[in-house]
Amino acid sequence: MSRATREAYRDSLLPLLKRHPELMCLDSDTGLFSAEHAAAADDQYLNLGIAEHNLMGVAAGMAASGRMPFVNTMAAFATSRALEVIKIDIAYNRLPVRIMATHGGLAAGHLGPTHQALEDLAVLRVLPAMTVVVPADATATEAFVEQSLNLPGPLYVRLGRKPTPALPPAPPPVIGQAQTLRRGGDVVLASCGPYPVLACLAAADALAEHGIEATVLNMHTLRPFDTETLVAAARPATLVVTLEEHWRSGGLGGAVAETLAETAPTRVLRLGVPDQFVDEVGSQEHLVAHYDLTAERVVRAVRTALDTAARSGRTDRKEHIS
Amino acid sequence: MTVTRVLERDTLDTVAARIRSHVVDMCAGPEGGHLGGAFSCADVLAALYFSVLNVDPRRPEDPDRDRFLLSKGHAAVGLYATLAERGFFPVAELAGYGRPGSRLMGHPVRAVPGVEMPTGSLGHGLALGCGFALAARYAGRTSRSFVLLGDGELQEGSVWEAAIAAASLRLDRLVAVVDRNGLQLTGSTESISPMEPLADRWRSFGWAVRDVDGHDPDRLADHLDAAPWEPGKPSVLIARTVKGQGLPFLAGRSASHYVTLSPRNHARAVRALRDMEVAG
Numbered sequence: 001m002s003r004a005t006r007e008a009y010r011d012s013l014l015p016l017l018k019r020h021p022e023l024m025c026l027d028s029d030t031g032l033f034s035a036e037h038a039a040a041a042d043d044q045y046l047n048l049g050i051a052e053h054n055l056m057g058v059a060a061g062m063a064a065s066g067r068m069p070f071v072n073t074m075a076a077f078a079t080s081r082a083l084e085v086i087k088i089d090i091a092y093n094r095l096p097v098r099i100m101a102t103h104g105g106l107a108a109g110h111l112g113p114t115h116q117a118l119e120d121l122a123v124l125r126v127l128p129a130m131t132v133v134v135p136a137d138a139t140a141t142e143a144f145v146e147q148s149l150n151l152p153g154p155l156y157v158r159l160g161r162k163p164t165p166a167l168p169p170a171p172p173p174v175i176g177q178a179q180t181l182r183r184g185g186d187v188v189l190a191s192c193g194p195y196p197v198l199a200c201l202a203a204a205d206a207l208a209e210h211g212i213e214a215t216v217l218n219m220h221t222l223r224p225f226d227t228e229t230l231v232a233a234a235r236p237a238t239l240v241v242t243l244e245e246h247w248r249s250g251g252l253g254g255a256v257a258e259t260l261a262e263t264a265p266t267r268v269l270r271l272g273v274p275d276q277f278v279d280e281v282g283s284q285e286h287l288v289a290h291y292d293l294t295a296e297r298v299v300r301a302v303r304t305a306l307d308t309a310a311r312s313g314r315t316d317r318k319e320h321i322s
Numbered sequence: 323m324t325v326t327r328v329l330e331r332d333t334l335d336t337v338a339a340r341i342r343s344h345v346v347d348m349c350a351g352p353e354g355g356h357l358g359g360a361f362s363c364a365d366v367l368a369a370l371y372f373s374v375l376n377v378d379p380r381r382p383e384d385p386d387r388d389r390f391l392l393s394k395g396h397a398a399v400g401l402y403a404t405l406a407e408r409g410f411f412p413v414a415e416l417a418g419y420g421r422p423g424s425r426l427m428g429h430p431v432r433a434v435p436g437v438e439m440p441t442g443s444l445g446h447g448l449a450l451g452c453g454f455a456l457a458a459r460y461a462g463r464t465s466r467s468f469v470l471l472g473d474g475e476l477q478e479g480s481v482w483e484a485a486i487a488a489a490s491l492r493l494d495r496l497v498a499v500v501d502r503n504g505l506q507l508t509g510s511t512e513s514i515s516p517m518e519p520l521a522d523r524w525r526s527f528g529w530a531v532r533d534v535d536g537h538d539p540d541r542l543a544d545h546l547d548a549a550p551w552e553p554g555k556p557s558v559l560i561a562r563t564v565k566g567q568g569l570p571f572l573a574g575r576s577a578s579h580y581v582t583l584s585p586r587n588h589a590r591a592v593r594a595l596r597d598m599e600v601a602g
Binding site (some may be wrong): 024043046048049053056057058059060061062063064065066067084085089090092095129139 | 328385404432439440443445446448449450451452453454455456457458460461479480483484486487488
């Protein structure tokens with residue numbers, strides 16, 4: 001079933017507000033909360049206007065006084081415009097502010113590069129004390145919102161805009177623990193976010209038909225990074241492919257490459273949006289296809305890499321080349 | 323209203339003189355410091371910590387305490403001197419300012435007792451103050467939140483984001499003080515980015531405004547004690563000050579912004595402060 005993660009966030013937060021008076025929902029006129037939603041939240045909802053620096057600063061001040069604010073803005077404005085407040089007032093003070101960032105990745109679609117966020121994961125995962133998550137579907141979003149109530153320190157949640165497909169049924173993900181969606185000893189496909197994770201699952205099916213067994217990791221938490229699960233999956237594999245709705249630099253691919261370079265050197269192919277601003281109109285799905293963040297691309301990348309490796313004698317997996 | 327006048331034998335003037343004296347000593351250390359802006363707000367700091375703020379160094383986490391934020395965080399040396407004088411940490415620790423291993427950094431950090439939030443990047447304090455004031459209101463507390471802003475700092479747009487929000491939220495237990503010394507790093511605010519008519523600007527944003535002499539700590543304390551001045555409105559005290567006030571060879575000069583006092587100038591400064599005390 002398709003559902004927008006931002007709506008899953010909103011709908012899961014509203015009942016929590018009633019049960020937890022210390023929670024606040026601070027908005028920057030995003031429109032995610034209708035007048036009815038705001039009324040349901042009573043005085044725990046405040047629309048502070050279009051002022052993201054102020055939004056984060058007010059949230060920090062409230063959090064330093066014992067409240068737990070959920071702040072709503074778009075990922076682009078949270079991480080570029082308000083970054084300094086996140087760094088100094090929120091992360092440095094380890095305050096429990098929940099930054100609920102909609103329109104993550106390519107989700108802003110036709111709205112263009114001003115509203116797309118293809119750098120947010122890179123930027124936020126370097127900040128000490130931050131927790132950075134990318135729920136892949138509505139179920140994961142609900143789980144993360146619930147889990148955030150017991151999470152010390154600040155949290156960034158990258159959400160989407162329009163409905164995106166659900167992952168196949170699995171136990172709800174836990175913040176900080178990568179989800180192993182499929183096990184295979186030849187390659188690791190690591191991804192985060194709705195379309196990339198689904199693409200990796202489809203790619204694993206297709207690769208199996210070529211005799212290549214893939215482990216599929218949903219690495220929904222960029223920080224703290226689940227090094228243990230990644231390294232365990234990578235040890236037997238000859239190749240790790242990452243796929244994300246993010247510029248190729250610094251995001252999940254960067255985290256995976258950094259980790260493996262130090263602990264379990266393995267070839268890493270980072271698939272993502274090329275390092276350029278989006279140059280044409282399109283829905284999220286259109287742009288995902290335009291930049292080839294697809295199962296076919298993953299399959300191609302894996303087969304080409306294994307083929308090349310085999311030709312140069314760097315692997316004993318020649319049986320995979322057909 | 324809780325008034326925590328902690329003075330016994332002292333006056334606010336003598337406290338302000340001691341704050342300036344500590345600042346002079348710190349600025350003679352290896353790194354120097356933001357002397358001019360610490361001197362211009364020394365009387366405000368004395369008034370706040372020794373007359374206005376409901377804070378208790380023995381209970382720095384008391385949820386009912388008033389909050390103070392030095393949004394112009396570069397005046398850290400002034401805040402450190404004030405906090406030490408008020409008993410948040412030993413005065414002797416001030417000698418470590420700017421020296422390796424000390425927690426007294428060039429801009430305030432939370433590791434220093436009494437510092438509510440790290441500040442230094444300009445334009446952050448007023449939004450934080452809104453958050454403090456809002457949280458106090460939700461908790462049903464009568465505590466107040468005070469934010470000391472530099473006048474050059476008002477060039478940061480985020481100050482005005484917060485000014486709009488504070489008025490819109492009717493945060494009348496939020497009090498801003500503008501240290502209106504008229505100078506920023508390289509020159510006068512009016513030559514770089516004019517601020518006047520400053521009182522009208524704040525008034526037009528929905529704030530109650532008082533425009534006063536920033537070097538009369540007793541009067542400053544009276545004004546600050548009396549806030550909120552208009553129900554439903556946040557208050558801003560424009561404190562007309564002189565950068566480097568009290569040091570004839572630096573007062574009113576941009577050169578006082580950041581100073582590393584040589585031994586000779588340190589001695590001159592100590593003498594000047596002594597003369598000021600005698601004259602005062």
